[in-house]
Amino acid sequence: MFGTAYLGDTVSMHILVIEDDRDAAAYMVKGLTESGHVVEHVANGNDGLGQALTSDFDMMVVDRMLPGLDGLSIIAALRAAKRSTPVLILSALGEVDDRVDGLRAGGDDYLTKPYAFSELLARIDALSRRRQQPESPGTSKLKVFDLEMDLVKHKVVRDGKSISLQPREFRLLEYLMRHKGQVVSRTMLLEQVWDYNFDPQTNVIDVHISRLRNKIDKDHSKPLLHTVRGAGYCLSESV
Amino acid sequence: MERGIVSVNLFKTTVFRLAITFSAIFGAISVITLLSVYFMTIHEIEAQTEMELIHEINDLENVYSEDGVAALIERVRRRDDYGEHLRHFYAFADRGQKLLSGSEFLITLEGSIEFTRNGITFFTHGSFGGVDGNSTSVRYAVKALPDGSKIFVAQAQDSLDELREHTFTALLYAVMITVFLAVFVGAYMGRVVLSHIQRIDAGMENAINTDFKENLPVPVKYDEFQALTIKLNAMLARIESLIQGMRQVTDNIAHDLRSPLNRLRSRLEVTLLQQRETDEYKQVMEKAVADCDQLLRTFNSLLSIAQLESGVSRDKKEPIDLANLADELAELYEVVAEEKGLEFVWRKPEPICIFGVRQSLAQAINNLLENAIKYTPSGGRIELLVRQVGNEAIVTVNDTGSGIPAEFREKALQRFQRLDSSRTESGSGLGLSLVSAVAKLHNAKLVLDDNAPGLSVKLIFSLCSCPST
Numbered sequence: 001m002f003g004t005a006y007l008g009d010t011v012s013m014h015i016l017v018i019e020d021d022r023d024a025a026a027y028m029v030k031g032l033t034e035s036g037h038v039v040e041h042v043a044n045g046n047d048g049l050g051q052a053l054t055s056d057f058d059m060m061v062v063d064r065m066l067p068g069l070d071g072l073s074i075i076a077a078l079r080a081a082k083r084s085t086p087v088l089i090l091s092a093l094g095e096v097d098d099r100v101d102g103l104r105a106g107g108d109d110y111l112t113k114p115y116a117f118s119e120l121l122a123r124i125d126a127l128s129r130r131r132q133q134p135e136s137p138g139t140s141k142l143k144v145f146d147l148e149m150d151l152v153k154h155k156v157v158r159d160g161k162s163i164s165l166q167p168r169e170f171r172l173l174e175y176l177m178r179h180k181g182q183v184v185s186r187t188m189l190l191e192q193v194w195d196y197n198f199d200p201q202t203n204v205i206d207v208h209i210s211r212l213r214n215k216i217d218k219d220h221s222k223p224l225l226h227t228v229r230g231a232g233y234c235l236s237e238s239v
Numbered sequence: 240m241e242r243g244i245v246s247v248n249l250f251k252t253t254v255f256r257l258a259i260t261f262s263a264i265f266g267a268i269s270v271i272t273l274l275s276v277y278f279m280t281i282h283e284i285e286a287q288t289e290m291e292l293i294h295e296i297n298d299l300e301n302v303y304s305e306d307g308v309a310a311l312i313e314r315v316r317r318r319d320d321y322g323e324h325l326r327h328f329y330a331f332a333d334r335g336q337k338l339l340s341g342s343e344f345l346i347t348l349e350g351s352i353e354f355t356r357n358g359i360t361f362f363t364h365g366s367f368g369g370v371d372g373n374s375t376s377v378r379y380a381v382k383a384l385p386d387g388s389k390i391f392v393a394q395a396q397d398s399l400d401e402l403r404e405h406t407f408t409a410l411l412y413a414v415m416i417t418v419f420l421a422v423f424v425g426a427y428m429g430r431v432v433l434s435h436i437q438r439i440d441a442g443m444e445n446a447i448n449t450d451f452k453e454n455l456p457v458p459v460k461y462d463e464f465q466a467l468t469i470k471l472n473a474m475l476a477r478i479e480s481l482i483q484g485m486r487q488v489t490d491n492i493a494h495d496l497r498s499p500l501n502r503l504r505s506r507l508e509v510t511l512l513q514q515r516e517t518d519e520y521k522q523v524m525e526k527a528v529a530d531c532d533q534l535l536r537t538f539n540s541l542l543s544i545a546q547l548e549s550g551v552s553r554d555k556k557e558p559i560d561l562a563n564l565a566d567e568l569a570e571l572y573e574v575v576a577e578e579k580g581l582e583f584v585w586r587k588p589e590p591i592c593i594f595g596v597r598q599s600l601a602q603a604i605n606n607l608l609e610n611a612i613k614y615t616p617s618g619g620r621i622e623l624l625v626r627q628v629g630n631e632a633i634v635t636v637n638d639t640g641s642g643i644p645a646e647f648r649e650k651a652l653q654r655f656q657r658l659d660s661s662r663t664e665s666g667s668g669l670g671l672s673l674v675s676a677v678a679k680l681h682n683a684k685l686v687l688d689d690n691a692p693g694l695s696v697k698l699i700f701s702l703c704s705c706p707s708t
Contacts, residue, residue: 056385104402116528168570194571198543198602199536201670207575230528 013058013128018048019076019090020066028061031117032124045069049077058084059108059128061120064091064102072105079106088128090115099197118185118231125182142177145237147224149177158216168193169212176225176235185232193207209233248583254432258425266417270410270529277406284399285378289361292380295392296359299329303384308339315390316340326395328379334387345391358382375400439471451479484548496537503530538667547599547676556681558703559597560590561632565604565625572608572621580617588625593631594703595681603677606670607636607696615693616638632700639693650685674698 019025027038042048045068064071089107102110142149146159156163172193186205217223226234319329319341330341350364359382379393442455458465467597510523569585576583609612611621619639678685688695
C-alpha cells in the first residue's frame, strides 16, 4: 500500500538519511528505495554532516537527537556553508515550540515520531517539488490539466466553466494545485490550510475534500482529485 | 516529629549563632568605648595632678627664696596640716634627710621615678596607709633646694583608684550583661524560629508520608512564616496534582493501551498460524496499520494531556480572539455536521479576547465539536456559541444527543472515562479530559450541563483587554 502504489509523478531523488536508530533507519531506507529513491544512511551527526557537505543530495532526512553533532547543528552548519538542500527534521519532541525551533534552525519541515511512513513520503515529495519549482512570487496562475486558478482574481475555471469556491476551499485547492502530482496527507492539509497542529479524531478533512471534489470533478469525465488509500490525496491529471 | 536537620540543638541554630556573634561585636564595642573613656580620664587627672604638684613646689620654693628656711618650715607645717583632708601631704627635709617639718612618711617613701622636669622629680608609690586606713597609691614631687634640703609634696590618688576600680567593675558588668543577653535572647529567638521551622518540618514530613495529600497548618499571625507556609502549601498541592496525574497516566496506559495492543497482537499472531492468500495478508496488515494509528493517536492524546496538565508547555500565551477562533472551527466542522444530517448553528459575534494558547484552545473546541457530532444522531442540532457575560468569555457547545447523566458528569472529565453506552463508538475516551486540561491551563471553568435533551458544555474564561486586531 505504500510508495510504489502511489499515483502521480514521484521523481527519483538522492536522499541522505541521518538517523541513529538503525532499525528505524533500515525500514526507512527500504521504504524510500522501494518508492524509487536512492538512499544513503549515516548513523551519527559528524559523519552525517561530512557526507552532506561532500556529496550533493536532493533531500535530507535528519533526526534531531543524534550522537555527536545534533540535528539542528548539522542544519545550521549546512546552511552556513550555503547549502540549500531541503531538510526534513524527525524528532521525538513534538511541542509547538520544538517545531518552531526546528524550522527556525533552517529545517524545511518537521515530523514528530512516531510517524506514518506514508506521511514521511508525502512530506519528502512536497519538499522536493518545492525545490524543483521554487514558488516565484510573480506566479499568478496555477494549472492542472483543464483546471485553472487565478490567484489574483481569486477565480477557478475548469474546462471554461467558472467554479465558485468558499475562501477556505480556495486555499485548499491552491495548496493541492501547488503540489500537483504529489500525495499530500491529511495532517499536512490541516497544518498548511487550517494552521492546526493537532490530529482530529474524525474525518473532517475527508468531508472538506469530498465537497471540493464535488465542485471540481463533478460532470467531468476525467477526475483530478484522487484519494490515496492510507496516505492522503493527490491532485493529478494522470490516474 | 523531630527529624533530620530540624532536631538540632537550640545552641546550634543559626539564630543563636547570629545572636552570639552580634553580642560579641556589641560587647567588644562597649569595652573599647569604656576603656578609651577610662584612659582619657586617667590621663586628664594625671596631668591635673602634675600641674598642682608643680604649682605647690614652686610656691614653696618662692617662700624659701624670699623668706628663708624658717618661713618655709612654718609654711610646710601649715600646708601639711590644712592639706590633710584634701589628701595633700607636704614635707621639708634637710640635707641629711632629717625631717624639718610636715609628714614624716613622705621622706621615707621609696617610690619609682616617673620623670624629672625643671629639677622636680616625680615619683609614684604603690600604696601607703591613708588616713582612713585604706591603702591608696600616691604621687609625689621632690625638689632639691640649693642648700641640699628637699621639699616633698604628695597627693594621694584616691579618686584615680576609685575611677580605676569603677571602670573595671563597669567593664565586668558590661561583659556579663552582654553575654547574658546574647545567650538568653539568642536562645529565645532561636527557640521561636526553631519552633516555626519544626512545625514546617513536621508538616513536610507528614506531607511526604501521605503522598502530599496533607497540607501544612497555616499560622494565624501574618508574618514571613505564614507567607512561607502558604507558598509551601501551594507547592505541595502542585506536587500532589502532578503525582496524581502521573499515577492516572500509568493506570490509564495499563488500562486502555493494553487492550488495543492485545488486539493488534492477536490479529497478527492468528494470521501467522497458517498459510494464507496474499490478499488476506494484505488485508490483515492494513488493519494492523490502522490499529497502530489508533494506538498512536491515543498515545499522543495522553502525552498532550500530560503536557498540558504539567503546565510546562513552553508555548507562550497570547491574546486570542475567541470569536475568530470559533469561526474558523465552525467553518471546519459545519460541513461535517451537515454531512451527518445535523443542523449546525453558529453566528460569529464581535471579537472577544482572552489570553491563551491558540493550538490548545483550538484543539479543545475541536474536541467538543467532534464529541457533539459523534454523539448526536442525525436530524439533531449542534450549536456553537461564543459570548461575553460580564468579564467572562463563554464558549458553549450544545447538542441534542444522548447527553451525560448528571451523576456521571464529574467522571466524564477523567481520562478514558466513557459511558458504557458509548463503549462501542470509536474514540479514545480522552476528548473531554483534554478539554479539561486545556481549561486548567487557561484557568477556565469547564461545566457540563443538561441541554434537555443532549449535552451542553461550557468553557468559561476570564477576559483580557486585547489590543484591537
